[in-house]
Amino acid sequence: MTINENKRPRGRPRGFALGAAVEAGQHLFHEHGYENVSVAALTEAIGITPPSFYAAFGSKAAFFKETLRLYSATVVPLDRFLTPGAAPMAALGDMLRAAAHAYTTSPQRRGCLILEHAKAGTTDWGIAAKQIAGENRSRVAQFLDDAEIKASGRVADYVATTMLGLSAAAREGWDQPRLLAVADTAAEALLCRSALEE
Amino acid sequence: MTINENKRPRGRPRGFALGAAVEAGQHLFHEHGYENVSVAALTEAIGITPPSFYAAFGSKAAFFKETLRLYSATVVPLDRFLTPGAAPMAALGDMLRAAAHAYTTSPQRRGCLILEHAKAGTTDWGIAAKQIAGENRSRVAQFLDDAEIKASGRVADYVATTMLGLSAAAREGWDQPRLLAVADTAAEALLCRSALEE
DNA sequence: TATTTTCGTTAATGGTCATTACACAACCGC
DNA sequence: GCGGTTGTGTAATGACCATTAACGAAAATA
Known part of the structure; x- marks a missing residue:
């Protein structure tokens, strides 16, 4: 709750x-990347001028962290998939498919x-993104631990790498069916693996 | 053979x-990325000054394409793994492990x-990289076709996405054992999948 | 209405960037 | 030696970037 809109200052x-x-x-950063979005582009998209921008957000990096917060709160909510009761591998597969869908x-x-x-x-905005990514990865590992899956870290790393690959493939321009097929393949691999381990 | 060093110009x-x-x-671009390497940094690393650089290579983008050519010719030679005789899925697994090794x-x-x-x-240097990546992907698909694997495109896409993920994870700082474990997991998935299809 | 507090705009500041005139230096064939 | 040809170094050019004074304008409180 770093942004407070309901006060009445003087x-x-x-x-x-x-x-x-x-x-x-958030939309501009997502489309072009942090470094390729100038403050001038941001202020023009918002409809203000640079001083208003700096008065409201402090800096371009601070504003970017704000957009990161909004993004992680709205898109791909992990808890929708990592519900404690569900079948673990099926849940991860659904998460991968949802990611492939969202990314395209x-x-x-x-x-x-x-x-x-x-x-x-080592830029501060890059560190902020890395931290959120690490937190989400830990949540997946914790979910697998709670479900008493062997080698939870290994599986969590595999899922994380697959999501990194899906994101990169989406940025390269792959269309949605193609990415969904990859997610399906990875999901099948998870089920296949869990079947072998029993 | 775009660079010719054995002539004797006037x-x-x-x-x-x-x-x-x-x-x-190539080393500078690999470490910091194209946009974060200035021509000044390049010329200082080479030991020359900007005019010599432009006289020899034309532009920063053209020089980068040269480094791409060198890289694809030296690191990760695909043909070492995609030999027509080998067991297809095992070969892809070896390739993934080699990538995890090389990336770290x-x-x-x-x-x-x-x-x-x-x-x-849509930068020209980005397009050049995208083209090489696409060519390598086609080579994998062709290899699978020649081995009469069903859904060769789907498997090739899965392998390509995994390599994208491995590369991104390496850039995030994952260490070699961690990345090799992910490659192993993906390799097992390929074998598991091919076992199911028979 | 008078005062206070904050906003928005114009116009600059200092920095980095890729690229290039210009003048000089080194090599070729003669 | 000499003219033609090509590389190299100094120093600049113009563009873009994030950030910020300075000032006028607007709204709230009293």
Whole structure:
């Protein structure tokens, strides 16, 4: 809850909606990548000028972290798939298929905003993305541990790598059926593996 | 054979070796990415000044394509694994393991130079990387077709996505055992799948 | 209405970038 | 030696970038 819109400060009220601004920025960052989106492009998309932008968000990097928060809260909610009761491998397969679907629904904004920014070396915005990606990976491992799956870390790494691959393939322009077929193949592999281990 | 070093042109001879320059540039591009390597950094690493660079290579993008050619010719030679006689799925598994190994051998230069540059939208250097990646993918599909594997395209896409994921995970900093375990898991999945289809 | 507080706009600041005139230096055939 | 040809170094060019003073405008409280 870093953005608070329901207060009533004393001076002149802001002339634009914070939420809509973050959403517009999220779309731009997702389509072109952090480094290829200039502050001028952001302010033009929002409909304001640079000083308003800096007064509201502090910096381009801070604004980007805001868009990361919005993205991880709205797109691909992991908890929808990692419900404690479900069959573990089937749940992971559904998650992969959902990712393949989400990564290709918008012709712009392909792939995963978080994963595609989790490689930038030591920039603070890259670290922020890397941290969210790591948290989600831990959640998958914890889910597998709770389901008493052997080698939970290994399976979690396999799923994480597959999602990285799906995101990268989506950014390369693969269409939705193609990506869904890959997700299906990986999902079958998970079931096949769990069958062998029993 | 775009670079010819054994001629004897008329004017003043070049004061540096083209091959060494391309190799130095390949290392820089691999470590930091095309956009994060300035011409100043390139010329300093080579030991020359910008005019010499432009006289020899024409532009930063053209020089990058040269490094791509060198990379695809030296690292990960596909034909070593896609030999017509071998067991197809085992060969693909070996290829994945070799990729996991190659992507993590140098602490700098993680991942695949080609795959990591095959996402940039419509820049000419991104298109060049995308084209090489596509050619290699076609070679895998052809290999599977020749081995009379059902759904060769689907399997080739799965392998390509896995390599994309391995490259991205390597860039995120995963260590070699972790990446090799993922490659093993994917390799087992390929064998498991082919066993089911019979 | 007077005061306060915050907003928005214009226009700059300092930085980095890829690329290139220009002048000089080194090699060829003669 | 000499003219033609080509590489190299110094120093600039123009473009774009993130960020910020300075100032006028608008709204809320009193």
